[in-house]
Amino acid sequence: MALLRGAGLSLRRWVGRAGVRLEKDFGDPAVTRVREAAEAGVRDGLAARPESADRAGMLGTVSEVAGVEEWIHRAIAAEPDSALPLLVAGARYVAWGWEARTGARAQQVSRAQFEVFHERLRRAETFLYEAAEREPDWVTPWQVLLTSGRGLEVGPVIAQRRFEAAVRRDPFHLRSHQQHLQQVCRKWGGSHEAMHAFARASMLKAPEGSLLGQLVALAHIEHWLDLDGEACARYMRGFDVVGSLREAADRSVLHADFEQGYGRVQVCNSFAMAFALAGDKEYARRCFDATGGVVSEFPWYYINGGNPVGAYRNYRSSVGA
Template identity: 25%
Template sequence: MAPLPSFIRWARMTKRSARPAGLPAAGDEAVLDAPDDRLSPALVAAARGEYETAATLLAATRAVAAWENHDRYVRHLAAFARSRPEWFEAWRTTAPQDPGALLVGAQLAVDRAWPSPARAELLREVSPLITAAARADDRDPVPWRIALDHARGSVAGHRYVEELWEAAVRRAPHHHGCHVAALRYLAASWHGAHRECLDFADRAAQDAPADSFVQALPARAAFGYLTDGCGPEVPRARLDAAADRALALSARQPAADPWSAGIRNKLLYVLVRLERWEDARAQLGLIGPYVTSFPWDRFSDDPLGHFLRLREHLLSPGPRPLPAGSATGSPVSLGGHGGHVRPGAH
């Protein structure tokens, strides 16, 4: 378990198949935020107003403690319920104590409150829903991930966040979602403390198994540095080391995989910013058709189009550097970092 940095205490305290063996063509089709083969039927059923498939899916991942998939499915189901709530309201009405319904309900409430200017106040009203989800299954780390996100949005104190973190890692020491939530809390609470965030991410990755998505956490911290405009300079060697660790993880994952696409899309951004063009081209081959909204929605209202333009440029003959001033392509200067980006969602 990676302890939270001591600086917290100081304050008191329809797609075509990808080509796994090579590069995609610039014109190959791509899909945005595609679900996997287990989630797809649940979303199709939800579109018909039926919740049973979603309930069964979450019960199955909970039964075998497949917490990473459990977390991903909760996020996707809550996102779907935000725009198509009928099926979820039927689930909550029919089975109000179902752990899956409680968990999706907690995530949905946080998602709904997040964009509001009164976010902190609205999120405080959500606390009972997160507590209920946590009590429904004491083994599940996902309510604690939601609680960490909630703590960031409600501007909770550091001592309270440390307690949440310790509870989360007791349940799943290497849960990727909880680690990302903790990293984002650190970045938000200590704006510009990029070296400390990288320290936290490095310790977590060193402790995690080689195939854990926590291995990509340093690259996530590097992304934070590269898209920020403040704080002391981070040595280029640390950024390259973070990218190398994520590259090693990516190589262990299946090619053209919708879940691995999350880490690969963020890694692609980091590689482009570091001007590691051949590594970036190789990641395009592993990403295949699977584009994720994050990080590209940080730079454009059309994340898929933004990715496709970047892919076309990387696959085109000639020099690799992108046009000056491009938020995605600004070269890294050892004396500064980051172009302007849109504020990130939670």
């Protein structure tokens, strides 16, 4: 099944209808201000956020802004003792590297693309390690190093050490767990078994209501993406898969103590998509209701031609939500 990760699509061009809208900047005006500042060539606002999941989301948004790689070096020179410009530079060089690689399968990426990809990731790691040395309690340098390491194929041992470094600083850091899930999945040299085991173990270690229940839904979506033809539907509609999804939803998105704030919308959308694919209309409707009509780009951009809002609306209708 062809993937659409990072294939140069302008995903935000899709406009919601019938009470549906695409989430932008996590629905957070502070993130919008930081993004607009970055687009104007100014590093501003990140320091106002604590070193936490909230900063991870904001940093991810800034890393996707074209041109940050041009002015961030001036910010580093102007603040020689600060780790924050280094962190921004590292995150941007990782995202910029992936732009060169695109989201295509490895066999569809040219040698020249890989050379640019790896060069940018190596530069990113220099910035990130320096930021981590200056601020040893920060989790975000290690979170971004998980992504750069996967692209540089550092291998499972180093990847595991980086993940352990992240969770020592924040045991339930959503983005770090999402990135490590990618590391252990089959397409990056892991296996379906390792991926599902990691997802469920992470969910069970976290408090009930944690966002980490999303990992179970993402693991099943990744497994589904790795199949073709009728095998996709057979897999998602399997009794074990539906039971696994229900267990995870009950412990997270549908739990009375479900976390608020950064990542919540994406978690609700991930479960809505997974249950719709599984044909579990009852749980799908509950998860669609939990989204409040707000659509996250991920993971919907995997289907329906990369149109997240269109995919959301089609699948929501299919379950009668």
